[in-house]
Amino acid sequence: MEPGAIGARLASSVVFPLIRRLFVSESTGAGLVDKPVRVSGLVSFKGEKRTLSDRELQKIADELVRRAGQSTGVEERMPSYERRAVAHAVADSLRAMGDLDMDDVQAVSLGHLALSQRLRSQSPTATLGLSSDAITLHAAVMDTACLHVLHFFTQRSAFVPRTLVEQSRRLDDLRAKVDALLFRTPSPADTPFEDRYAAYIMSKYGKLTIFGLDFPGVSSVWPLDAAYLSLDAASRAASDVPLLLPADHVLEGRNRVLLRGVAGSGKTTLVQWLAVTATQEEPDESLLYLWGLVPFVLPLRALTRDGASFPTPDQFLAAVGCPLANLQPTGWFDRVLTSGRGLILIDGMDEVPEIERESARRWLQDLLAVYPENRWLITSRPSAVRDEWLADEGFIELDMAPMSRDSVASFIKRWHKAAGIGDQYAPELIREVQAKQALGRLAANPLMCALICALHQDRRGYLPDGRKELYDAALSMLLSRRDRERGIYKPGMIRIGEAHHIQLIQKLAYWMIRNGRVEMGRGDAVDLLAQSLPAIPQVAEQGTPEEIYRHLLVRSGLLREPSVGSMDFIHRTFQDYLGAKAAVEGLDFDFLISNAHLDQWEDVIRMAVAHARPAERVRLLNGLLERGDSSVDGRHRLHLLAAACLEHATELDPSVRDAVQKRAAALIPPRSAEQARALADVGPVALELLPGPQNLHHENKNENEDAENDKASNEDYFTVLAAARIATDAAIPVLARYRSHKDLRVRAELVRVWGRFDTVHFGEEVVAYLDDTNLYFPVSNQRELRELQRYGGRSRIKVVGNISQEDLVDAVSRHRLTHLWVAVDVGWTWEWLSLFTNFQVLTLETSLVSVDVTSLADVRLREVRVPAGVAVLGSENLSPATKIVQEDPIR
Numbered sequence: 001m002e003p004g005a006i007g008a009r010l011a012s013s014v015v016f017p018l019i020r021r022l023f024v025s026e027s028t029g030a031g032l033v034d035k036p037v038r039v040s041g042l043v044s045f046k047g048e049k050r051t052l053s054d055r056e057l058q059k060i061a062d063e064l065v066r067r068a069g070q071s072t073g074v075e076e077r078m079p080s081y082e083r084r085a086v087a088h089a090v091a092d093s094l095r096a097m098g099d100l101d102m103d104d105v106q107a108v109s110l111g112h113l114a115l116s117q118r119l120r121s122q123s124p125t126a127t128l129g130l131s132s133d134a135i136t137l138h139a140a141v142m143d144t145a146c147l148h149v150l151h152f153f154t155q156r157s158a159f160v161p162r163t164l165v166e167q168s169r170r171l172d173d174l175r176a177k178v179d180a181l182l183f184r185t186p187s188p189a190d191t192p193f194e195d196r197y198a199a200y201i202m203s204k205y206g207k208l209t210i211f212g213l214d215f216p217g218v219s220s221v222w223p224l225d226a227a228y229l230s231l232d233a234a235s236r237a238a239s240d241v242p243l244l245l246p247a248d249h250v251l252e253g254r255n256r257v258l259l260r261g262v263a264g265s266g267k268t269t270l271v272q273w274l275a276v277t278a279t280q281e282e283p284d285e286s287l288l289y290l291w292g293l294v295p296f297v298l299p300l301r302a303l304t305r306d307g308a309s310f311p312t313p314d315q316f317l318a319a320v321g322c323p324l325a326n327l328q329p330t331g332w333f334d335r336v337l338t339s340g341r342g343l344i345l346i347d348g349m350d351e352v353p354e355i356e357r358e359s360a361r362r363w364l365q366d367l368l369a370v371y372p373e374n375r376w377l378i379t380s381r382p383s384a385v386r387d388e389w390l391a392d393e394g395f396i397e398l399d400m401a402p403m404s405r406d407s408v409a410s411f412i413k414r415w416h417k418a419a420g421i422g423d424q425y426a427p428e429l430i431r432e433v434q435a436k437q438a439l440g441r442l443a444a445n446p447l448m449c450a451l452i453c454a455l456h457q458d459r460r461g462y463l464p465d466g467r468k469e470l471y472d473a474a475l476s477m478l479l480s481r482r483d484r485e486r487g488i489y490k491p492g493m494i495r496i497g498e499a500h501h502i503q504l505i506q507k508l509a510y511w512m513i514r515n516g517r518v519e520m521g522r523g524d525a526v527d528l529l530a531q532s533l534p535a536i537p538q539v540a541e542q543g544t545p546e547e548i549y550r551h552l553l554v555r556s557g558l559l560r561e562p563s564v565g566s567m568d569f570i571h572r573t574f575q576d577y578l579g580a581k582a583a584v585e586g587l588d589f590d591f592l593i594s595n596a597h598l599d600q601w602e603d604v605i606r607m608a609v610a611h612a613r614p615a616e617r618v619r620l621l622n623g624l625l626e627r628g629d630s631s632v633d634g635r636h637r638l639h640l641l642a643a644a645c646l647e648h649a650t651e652l653d654p655s656v657r658d659a660v661q662k663r664a665a666a667l668i669p670p671r672s673a674e675q676a677r678a679l680a681d682v683g684p685v686a687l688e689l690l691p692g693p694q695n696l697h698h699e700n701k702n703e704n705e706d707a708e709n710d711k712a713s714n715e716d717y718f719t720v721l722a723a724a725r726i727a728t729d730a731a732i733p734v735l736a737r738y739r740s741h742k743d744l745r746v747r748a749e750l751v752r753v754w755g756r757f758d759t760v761h762f763g764e765e766v767v768a769y770l771d772d773t774n775l776y777f778p779v780s781n782q783r784e785l786r787e788l789q790r791y792g793g794r795s796r797i798k799v800v801g802n803i804s805q806e807d808l809v810d811a812v813s814r815h816r817l818t819h820l821w822v823a824v825d826v827g828w829t830w831e832w833l834s835l836f837t838n839f840q841v842l843t844l845e846t847s848l849v850s851v852d853v854t855s856l857a858d859v860r861l862r863e864v865r866v867p868a869g870v871a872v873l874g875s876e877n878l879s880p881a882t883k884i885v886q887e888d889p890i891r
Helices: 003-008 012-020 054-072 080-099 104-110 112-121 132-155 161-184 191-205 267-279 285-290 313-319 332-338 354-370 405-418 426-435 437-442 446-458 467-485 498-514 522-535 545-555 572-585 589-594 599-611 614-630 635-648 654-665 673-682 684-688 703-725 731-736 744-756 759-765 782-790 805-811 831-835
Strands: 207-209 221-223 232-235 243-246 256-260 294-299 342-347 375-380 396-400 566-569 777-779 796-799 819-822 841-844 850-852 863-866 871-873 883-886
Touching: 012 054, 012 132, 054 080, 054 132, 080 112, 080 132, 104 112, 104 132, 112 132, 191 267, 191 294, 267 285, 267 294, 267 342, 267 375, 294 313, 313 332, 405 426, 405 446, 426 437, 426 446, 446 467, 467 498, 467 599, 467 635, 498 522, 498 545, 498 566, 498 572, 498 599, 522 545, 522 566, 566 572, 572 589, 572 599, 589 599, 589 614, 599 614, 599 635, 614 635, 614 654, 635 654, 635 673, 635 684, 673 684, 673 703, 684 731, 703 731, 703 744, 731 759, 744 759, 744 777, 759 782, 777 782, 782 805, 805 831
Parallel strands: 256 375, 256 396, 294 342, 342 375, 777 796, 796 819, 819 841, 841 863, 850 871, 863 883
Antiparallel strands: 207 221, 232 243, 232 396
């Protein structure tokens, strides 16, 4: 029996009314005074003010034990005579309060657990002869009772408020957490199953396959907690200041999130991380919001396999092949979801064929209608669903942000450590990725970064520049060179050359693309190989279609079997790349063009342009332009897709290139966040199309010019938004054009993305020139802090990372700083702010229930700003000229 479970299930609404009867009321004549009083003078079952008899005290103890027994299933496992003995022991321990040699202030300072221990130690004979379960029950009931005893003390009007107001707030917070635990604790009948299910989740999702780690003696499967790299998600509504937050916190304070990200950006890895974290007994303190939730990982590729219908909640486990599906207790899923304990992780909305997405949406709406109080995360490629696709259902839309330079460097180091080669090659590769623009552009997500690491190691430092060349080199490494160089081939083994390997696998890829699938049944794959092998006699003579299939699965490094009877690619990117190759070789250009409006075909079209010969590229791109010209709804999408293809067109008729750029220029400057995102998805080629700022100075003369300037500022802002999402060094000159802009949104976006670029380069070209009027400069590390000081300092600084107060004192201009915004919880005191002679406003963005500003007593400032609902301790010590401002959210 777990003591915590007993306490968690004794809710405040049950316990507090019983505990309150143990003490005298505060009515007139009660004899209470506005100072600490002895606990023995407060109890209602002793002394001259006695109003509670021994019998009534015993009834309170009986009720506490009965409630604990009912809520935890103890009644079924513990004999009635032993429960009665526990109730007598609880009464004896509560009675010991009448003999406590302390006052109410001292009791609160002691804390509820220590008070419980004190009372139980003063009645040592109470538990003699009880079983271990009974003793545990007695201790847990007393722990919970003492929590509410102390809460009663702090709520008395005569309790000395200035003495322990912080402890009082902590007790309130603790009570709220105890009540919350009521909904995070499974019923006793479900606990054994949930323990097994948690172990299954840990086993299935607690590992991560790192691409390219197939060296001799090195496992490509790495523990998730060691391999996981926390990335960022971007949140931005059209009217809000852009915001970056850790991706593993997307569900903190948000119950419904639609997370978009390009292929390889880490969406599925994030789903794994959230599922595993929720099942851990002791998760990281920063992720406690996931504690006690029950994860349901629902990859849509598996749910819709072979045309299957979307599952109902009772089918969730069976639909994903969980071996525990038939063992779940009757009604378990309903109890979990009704209590709001579900963590529903729906991965890959883009992997549902477009014609089936409305069905998926209706399925989701039905689930939300029945089980609204859970946490829901849906992932998708950016263009698979329109903006605000689930806005009516209350979903917030976020985007996976590209990896920052620091994240790329950290990933490269981890990859090399996993490969067992330490830092021998990592520093060289980091320098190369940061120096070569094309390479740095490719290393923007975990998949491509891993691919680059593998190729750099395999080719002993030589790396191709373009995306197609990288994929070609990766396929060569996976399909032939590695096995050949390691001497794996032996007489009698099936041996398939690289070209034939690719021919066979690309047929599987193209079948999946044409049929709108990301998985293929094993039987279909074998049948397709049987049709293809007669044309390749060198391979056909080495084995049956089944044997050839097995060889491709085991030796190619590209295919896997996610479940019995199905096959897919290790990553969707390779499926699109090889499918595009098959389409070009089959001269299926009209078919490609006719499907270009579908988001599942976007990468296929891009790679088809890369594979095509010059005349074939002209045919493809002209076809996209003509379809776009004749389309009303899909014009922008097709024209932007054609522009995105230019990056892969190494040789192209200049007139066609000009025609593509002319169509794309009609969509520039972007006029909405959606258009900005679409332009960014085009890639670095879009940077060549983006204009310079239209509205630098706002020199307005009349209302018409005011309106025109507002429109121009909006367009400038969305242009900066698009360029900033293309986080390569090539974006820096484009963004630098806007460094003199007067619009606060434009300046805020420019400084917000500083961390995505090289600190010094971006700082010298952009940040150093930004007008700091009303602009907070976010700093996440000492380097950025030092750079700001090198530019003469700034008047407003926002701390968003691990920076100490010593760092600030040493690196911030003492005469220039007027506003400081601390956006992370820190344990600082504030007397050092007196060193800053012109300081005016301190903003504290905190998750704590209170902040102590006593140390600001000698600091002259105008305002202290905190979120609404946060208690400000020590404000009476501040100067009368200092104003406390509480508002939510902080602006």
